[in-house]
Amino acid sequence: MKAIWITRKGGPEVLELRDTPDPIPAPGEVLIRVKAAGLNRSDIYSRQSNSYGNDRPEIPGLEISGTIVSCGENVSRWHPGDAVCALITGGGYAEYAAVPAGQCLPIPNGWTIEEAASLPETVLTVWSNVWITAKLRAGEHLLVHGGSSGIGTTAIQLAVAMGNPVYTTAGTDEKCRWCESLGAARAVNYRSEDFESVLKDAGIDVILDMTGGDFTPKNLRLLRQDGRLVFINAMRGKEATIDLPGIMSKRLVITGSMLKPRSAAFKAELTADVEKQVWPLIARGALRPLIYASFPLDRVAEAQQLMESNAHRGKILLLVS
Ligand SMILES: NC(=O)c1ccc[n+]([C@@H]2O[C@H](COP(=O)([O-])OP(=O)(O)OC[C@H]3O[C@@H](n4cnc5c(N)ncnc54)[C@H](OP(=O)(O)O)[C@@H]3O)[C@@H](O)[C@H]2O)c1
Secondary structure (H helix, E strand, C coil), X not given: CEEEEECCCXXXXXXXXXXXXXXXXXXXXXXXXXXXXECCHHHHHHHHHCCCCCCCCXXXXXXXXXXXXXXXXXXXXXXXXXXXXEECCXXXXXXXXXXXXXXXXXCCCXXXXXXXXXXXXXXXXXXXXXXXXXXXXXXXXXXXXXXXXXXXXXXXXXXXXXXXXXXXXXXXXXXXXHXXXXXXXXXXXXXXXXXXXXXXXXXXXXXXXXXXCCHXXXXXXXXXXXXXXEECCCCCCCCXXXXXXXXHHXXXXXXXXXXXXXXXXHHHHHHHHHHHHCHHHHHCCCCCCCEEEEEEXXXXXXXXXXXXXXXXXXXXXXXXX
């Protein structure tokens, strides 16, 4: 098969299309003929620093969609010919991928197979952090930074579908108005406005944060009593000043997670929960496919450059076959 390899640490030029042996599904896995792969920011980090830290070549890609071509032993739910989307731990930028059966999901009604490649990593991340870890309850207010990102757009739309008022930040006025068109009550351009001043009366209960750094003290001041701050990245800096008495007096909870290194057992359990709780919402139109651009596999460098430019809104796809 053809696959994209991160050949060494570096810029987009280190991505190479190479002939690679087809993967063989182990017991409990299915082999998927990949139709599309979703890009995620983590793919860029894998290329820049190599996620193993030792420059070992790897095939990036955390979410795919396609058709099952064969099943390993002990797989009963899925059959050859089934169309699925799936969460994987690398290996998605390729014509075939072997995936644990428990990390596959059916294509939601109303979505094409290609569009569904944009769902697994974003929906599982948002659901696990906002609803499972931070336990966003009915009526509580959510703030999502990076509102126009794949993660941000998913969080905004899901919160709207669940009836939670949602606020957001983004880097341009045009992105902000677009986030509001998705249902955000207010989107703040963090480059031209101070989001803390604008949102000081919003009464934020939960913050999904990919920014960290200098946004952190503002986030903590914005949270109400018993508020929860959940980190999924620290794009503005891994160090922050926090006011400890403020945490104590408001009984705030600061937490965070990384999905990629979690076990296959955890991912299967989360996938099952998402299928039960979120897939029915998607089938009723809670999420719209927000595909900003699609590229063939051999133009992967352009696709990643677009993501690094932050010019996109929503998701970027690689069309594989
Ligand atoms: N922990 C996990 O398990 C997990 C899983 C998935 C994703 N993530 C993280 O979630 C984030 C979104 O992922 P994605 O794949 O959806 O990426 P993405 O579409 O590339 O979004 C990244 C967003 O970050 C914003 N941004 C960039 N630099 C910023 C800065 N200095 N300050 C404020 N905002 C900034 C950009 O928008 P602006 O133009 O508005 O700046 C952009 O929309 C990434 O940081 C990713 O690493 C974490």
